[in-house]
């Protein structure tokens with residue numbers, strides 16, 4: 001099936017060659033120039049610090065964006081779920097880390113199936129019993145799965161909290177059939193969005209301390225980790241500067257969002273000065289019946305508001321409130337007219353992308369491409 005077989009306005013919001021103001025809304029749009037700059041910036045920073053870059057695909061869920069990242073030197077992608085990894089594997093991404101625990105034997109069977117079809121697959125582990133289940137899946141398919149011991153460096157999500165627990169897991173992985181011990185995952189998710197630089201530095205220092213003690217304990221046990229992976233858009237400079245980490249997993253840097261935009265580093269530089277806003281929800285004005293206010297067609301069904309309401313790209317406008325299919329816009333100068341298009345910067349890029357089927361790629365105000373959100377809804 002090609003784009004020509006799809007119906008404009010039902011299946012797809014735009015066609016290549018259309019102007020931005022003609023796109024049917026609400027639509028997820030990507031400013032391709034900004035996206036490419038963001039990808040280049042992170043690739044250069046990782047390279048300058050001798051870090052491998054394995055961007056997180058849970059953010060964009062897009063095979064097309066993943067390919068751009070691979071073309072700029074990424075070693076592979078991260079996925080958060082097995083079905084998401086499948087979408088990337090089908091799209092030809094050769095090396096995927098599921099940066100998460102996979103415990104259901106049926107899902108482990110699918111994961112091992114991806115390796116059997118030639119994708120290099122790694123997965124995180126924080127449980128002895130799970131090591132046996134992963135080994136069983138690998139053995140059934142006659143392939144090798146790469147395992148990373150996950151430590152909980154403070155986010156309170158998955159992972160063991162004592163270096164000796166990590167050593168015990170590493171020993172069992174090392175001895176298990178069909179498994180290869182690859183190293184350690186230490187991702188401090190809760191530190192990413194801390195706006196106060198001093199508080200963030202303190203949180204990351206605690207994470208680095210546990211990572212250092214775990215790396216040392218593994219080395220003492222004769223199992224030094226080849227890979228120590230972690231780091232996100234809000235913290236990657238700390239992991240890059242640390243001698244412990246070998247790989248970065250940043251995701252949001254590619255698109256950015258309003259919540260990340262306000263984060264400052266210790267020198268007072270905002271993150272949106274380093275990475276531009278590439279992702280927008282394009283909305284249209286559908287009512288100007290009341291003075292000082294407009295109503296647009298993008299509400300909760302097309303915008304994720306878990307990290308706050310979207311920001312209007314035009315500074316004189318603000319997004320005040322969302323209901324299912326409506327957004328209230330403050331327009332103090334009463335300048336908006338029916339069908340005017342508005343660029344909204346989502347509060348949180350990851351869940352926002354998952355609300356849409358298509359990315360509309362724009363360059364210079366003209367639609368250049370349509371990309372499917374390849375792993376939309378793939379949360380199994």
Ligand SMILES: *Cc1c(COP(=O)(O)O)cnc(C)c1O
Nearest residue numbers: 056099187232233249250251252
């Ligand atoms: C989400 C996530 C990332 C990427 O984080 P960003 O803040 O989007 O850069 C990296 N690693 C893991 C394990 C994640 O869950």
